[in-house]
Amino acid sequence: MAGITQERELPIRNNPDLESFDIVTAYRKLLADDPDLTMPVAAIEALIEALSQSSAKTVFETMDLIKTQSARLRAAVRNPVALTHGTDLFQQYLVLSLKQPGPDGKETSSHENFEVVRQHLMRNGRLFASRAKQAREHIAAVGRAYVRDGDTVLTHGGSRVVGTLLGRAAEPVPGDPSRRFQVIHVVSEGRSAEGDRAVAALRDRGVPVATVPESAAAYVLGKLHLVSMVLVGAEAVTANGGIISRMGTYQLALLARAHGKDFYVAAEQHKFGKTFPLHQFDLGFDQDMIDFRAGEAPEEGDPEDAKNPIGDPVDYTPPEFITAFFSDNGVLTPTAVAKQVIDLMY
Amino acid sequence: MSTAQDGSLPEAIPEQAGKPDHAQAPQTNDKNTKTDATETSKPAKLSGAELKAKAKAEKAARRAQVKASKEVAKGEAAVSSAPGQLGPSAGEVKGSKAKGKQDGGATTTSGAAGRPVVSKGPVSVTPSEPKLTIPECFSHLTMAKRIPITQADKDVHPTVLALGQQMATFTIDESITRLKATLLAFKKVIDSYTTPPGNTLARHLTPHVLNPQIDYLTACRPMCFSMGNAIRWLKLQVSKIDPDVPESDAKKQLCGGIDTFIQERISMADLVITEKAAEKIQDSDVILTFGRSSIVERALIHARLINGKKFSVIVLDDPYDRKGQTLAKNLTAEGIRVTYCGDLGGLGYNLQDATSILVSAESMFNNGSMYAPSGTCDIAIAAKQLGISVIVLCETINITERVATDSLTYNEIDPERSSGESLRLLYDTTPDKYLSLVISELGSVQPTSVPDLLRKLEESN
Numbered sequence: 076m077a078g079i080t081q082e083r084e085l086p087i088r089n090n091p092d093l094e095s096f097d098i099v100t101a102y103r104k105l106l107a108d109d110p111d112l113t114m115p116v117a118a119i120e121a122l123i124e125a126l127s128q129s130s131a132k133t134v135f136e137t138m139d140l141i142k143t144q145s146a147r148l149r150a151a152v153r154n155p156v157a158l159t160h161g162t163d164l165f166q167q168y169l170v171l172s173l174k175q176p177g178p179d180g181k182e183t184s185s186h187e188n189f190e191v192v193r194q195h196l197m198r199n200g201r202l203f204a205s206r207a208k209q210a211r212e213h214i215a216a217v218g219r220a221y222v223r224d225g226d227t228v229l230t231h232g233g234s235r236v237v238g239t240l241l242g243r244a245a246e247p248v249p250g251d252p253s254r255r256f257q258v259i260h261v262v263s264e265g266r267s268a269e270g271d272r273a274v275a276a277l278r279d280r281g282v283p284v285a286t287v288p289e290s291a292a293a294y295v296l297g298k299l300h301l302v303s304m305v306l307v308g309a310e311a312v313t314a315n316g317g318i319i320s321r322m323g324t325y326q327l328a329l330l331a332r333a334h335g336k337d338f339y340v341a342a343e344q345h346k347f348g349k350t351f352p353l354h355q356f357d358l359g360f361d362q363d364m365i366d367f368r369a370g371e372a373p374e375e376g377d378p379e380d381a382k383n384p385i386g387d388p389v390d391y392t393p394p395e396f397i398t399a400f401f402s403d404n405g406v407l408t409p410t411a412v413a414k415q416v417i418d419l420m421y
Numbered sequence: 422m423s424t425a426q427d428g429s430l431p432e433a434i435p436e437q438a439g440k441p442d443h444a445q446a447p448q449t450n451d452k453n454t455k456t457d458a459t460e461t462s463k464p465a466k467l468s469g470a471e472l473k474a475k476a477k478a479e480k481a482a483r484r485a486q487v488k489a490s491k492e493v494a495k496g497e498a499a500v501s502s503a504p505g506q507l508g509p510s511a512g513e514v515k516g517s518k519a520k521g522k523q524d525g526g527a528t529t530t531s532g533a534a535g536r537p538v539v540s541k542g543p544v545s546v547t548p549s550e551p552k553l554t555i556p557e558c559f560s561h562l563t564m565a566k567r568i569p570i571t572q573a574d575k576d577v578h579p580t581v582l583a584l585g586q587q588m589a590t591f592t593i594d595e596s597i598t599r600l601k602a603t604l605l606a607f608k609k610v611i612d613s614y615t616t617p618p619g620n621t622l623a624r625h626l627t628p629h630v631l632n633p634q635i636d637y638l639t640a641c642r643p644m645c646f647s648m649g650n651a652i653r654w655l656k657l658q659v660s661k662i663d664p665d666v667p668e669s670d671a672k673k674q675l676c677g678g679i680d681t682f683i684q685e686r687i688s689m690a691d692l693v694i695t696e697k698a699a700e701k702i703q704d705s706d707v708i709l710t711f712g713r714s715s716i717v718e719r720a721l722i723h724a725r726l727i728n729g730k731k732f733s734v735i736v737l738d739d740p741y742d743r744k745g746q747t748l749a750k751n752l753t754a755e756g757i758r759v760t761y762c763g764d765l766g767g768l769g770y771n772l773q774d775a776t777s778i779l780v781s782a783e784s785m786f787n788n789g790s791m792y793a794p795s796g797t798c799d800i801a802i803a804a805k806q807l808g809i810s811v812i813v814l815c816e817t818i819n820i821t822e823r824v825a826t827d828s829l830t831y832n833e834i835d836p837e838r839s840s841g842e843s844l845r846l847l848y849d850t851t852p853d854k855y856l857s858l859v860i861s862e863l864g865s866v867q868p869t870s871v872p873d874l875l876r877k878l879e880e881s882n
Binding site: 314315316349351353354356357394410413414417418420421 | 701869
């Protein structure tokens with residue numbers, strides 16, 4: 076259908092009135108302004124901004140705009156996985172809303188429908204962001220039941236979902252008292268800032284937190300009856316129910332499996348996407364983590380050889396190591412996640 | 422297949438001749454076994470199962486003798502002529518189309534009478550003729566067979582007749598190619614169809630025109646799952662046609678439908694899968710593949726020429742069917758470094774270098790198992806052990822709602838490389854746990870999500 080539209084609507088404007096708008100700046104600004112915003116949601120918000128700035132009038136023009144702007148966003152960041160999940164979701168949302176019958180129930184042409192959807196998006200520009208924050212509270216409500224009195228939860232990183240979940244578990248809700256549990260926070264030397272923030276937030280709520288270095292994770296997990304569960308967040312959830320998360324998650328998952336501990340992931344549904352890595356080096360971008368050296372240290376300013384490792388490295392945890400996901404859709408097994416991704420995105 | 426044959430050759434075989442044939446076969450079989458045994462002087466080599474089968478056959482023969490003491494001569498004649506019929510087709514290696522036809526013509530008379538020799542239930546268990554015997558445990562499996570053109574149903578369209586021969590001789594072999602050829606042939610059938618007076622197209626076309634074609638094709642070579650899926654779809658389209666629509670419009674509608682089907686489910690699907698598979702190939706990868714599959718070949722060439730990746734390929738070949746050589750030649754011509762190995766002998770060694778396995782599925786079962794040329798399962802198991810990912814390319818039309826946990830429930834006997842002593846199966850089933858990724862035109866999923874793809878397809882229809 077798109078092809079026909081294109082032929083009929085020629086000449087088509089390549090980039091309808093978007094000269095002054097830079098989606099990459101908008102995306103970066105969104106992320107910087109709101110520390111609670113996740114990458115997929117920021118990408119969606121940026122796309123909505125682009126849409127409101129443009130004068131795209133037809134469905135085809137809009138989809139084309141979304142595609143080019145998404146591609147521009149993807150090209151601008153080194154690790155585009157989470158962001159791609161966001162843009163894919165938005166694209167799918169648009170397609171689905173255009174397919175649905177109009178708001179008054181009667182069958183409308185996709186063009187009329189398009190105007191309705193467009194107006195709705197413009198009016199509720201921040202809808203996705205606020206929903207994403209609601210999702211986090213929802214996950215906290217779901218996952219809370221899995222933290223029991225006397226538990227010790229092992230976690231790492233500065234995941235906002237995990238922070239919210241543990242924070243809510245320490246608070247009483249009507250009909251459900253607060254939990255008395257403790258947390259072991261695995262801190263990596265290079266990226267301690269976000270971890271420190273999470274630790275401080277939990278300690279403020281009166282949750283006893285111990286911090287251990289990453290090298291001690293196996294040691295801690297090996298203590299009999301100490302750690303009852305491992306809980307981590309995720310940057311993106313893959314199509315097979317695995318996760319792409321900050322470097323070190325995979326080894327925690329392996330250690331948890333080796334010690335027979337449950338490994339839970341807290342992630343919002345908007346992080347689900349079509350990425351399907353087969354192994355660690357199949358993420359779709361190069362992290363340049365491995366740099367072989369021998370002999371003397373190379374001279375500075377040798378750009379030919381110098382590897383440029385990514386600042387925010389991630390790894391891939393395959394679904395077989397994950398016990399369950401806490402999502403805003405309830406508690407899901409990795410297989411259920413895969414099914415949801417197919418329902419949502421394919 | 423036997424039943425399908427029956428359906429396709431109702432005129433050729435008189436009903437009375439069929440029965441005694443049947444009854445008489447074991448007796449003669451029995452004799453043959455005995456003489457075989459004495460001639461080769463290896464009676465001790467008979468295994469327990471064979472002895473049991475022999476005893477059973479003897480018993481059946483005795484019963485049959487009592488039952489049908491008449492027409493002995495006729496039955497004997499029928500059986501003795503059987504090897505003559507099967508001989509050329511079994512011994513011949515993929516002759517040209519014309520040759521196949523010639524053979525078919527020459528053996529017309531004996532073919533009809535000797536028909537039941539090819540595994541007609543448990544009665545013909547014992548070796549009845551030296552060329553090919555199918556043990557009882559494999560008797561449910563089907564086999565491609567050259568049907569002489571003269572014996573085909575009179576309603577079979579010439580295009581379908583030719584296609585049947587091509588399928589029987591494995592000139593057209595891949596599931597998706599067979600599907601496409603079948604659909605195109607059916608388009609011609611529909612095109613040349615005129616509704617007889619007093620009938621409606623929707624009611625008449627399927628039972629009187631399409632079914633004979635399908636029966637004939639099935640007799641030539643058992644249908645692959647994709648053909649089954651497509652034919653079910655086509656029949657549904659025919660039944661949906663409004664009786665009030667003029668015939669020419671209805672035919673145009675059907676042919677247009679078939680064109681769209683080919684475009685969407687085959688051509689576009691192949692394109693999308695090729696691109697997606699090529700994306701999975703990175704620089705300095707070593708891709709291992711088995712035999713020759715056109716879509717794997719396209720994906721590799723796409724990765725090399727369009728994506729500009731520098732990788733090498735290991736082609737393991739099926740020792741019975743050296744199609745991998747063609748693949749190796751074609752890839753080398755595009756500047757891809759190819760290692761070729763004629764059989765699975767060096768599997769472990771070759772796998773040491775491989776980074777991923779790329780194969781295409783003949784079909785995917787609903788439980789995520791893969792139906793693919795025999796040997797694929799061995800590679801997948803070995804690869805899994807080494808942690809190498811196995812990527813499966815499969816168009817959604819090849820997905821069947823059936824389930825298979827072993828390689829024997831659904832399979833096909835190789836008509837050209839099976840003999841009295843040994844039997845070769847064409848396919849094997851790889852359980853989902855040995856596969857990493859299924860790339861279909863709808864998206865890349867894990868093998869266990871194959872039913873979700875089917876569900877998604879049903880929803881979109």
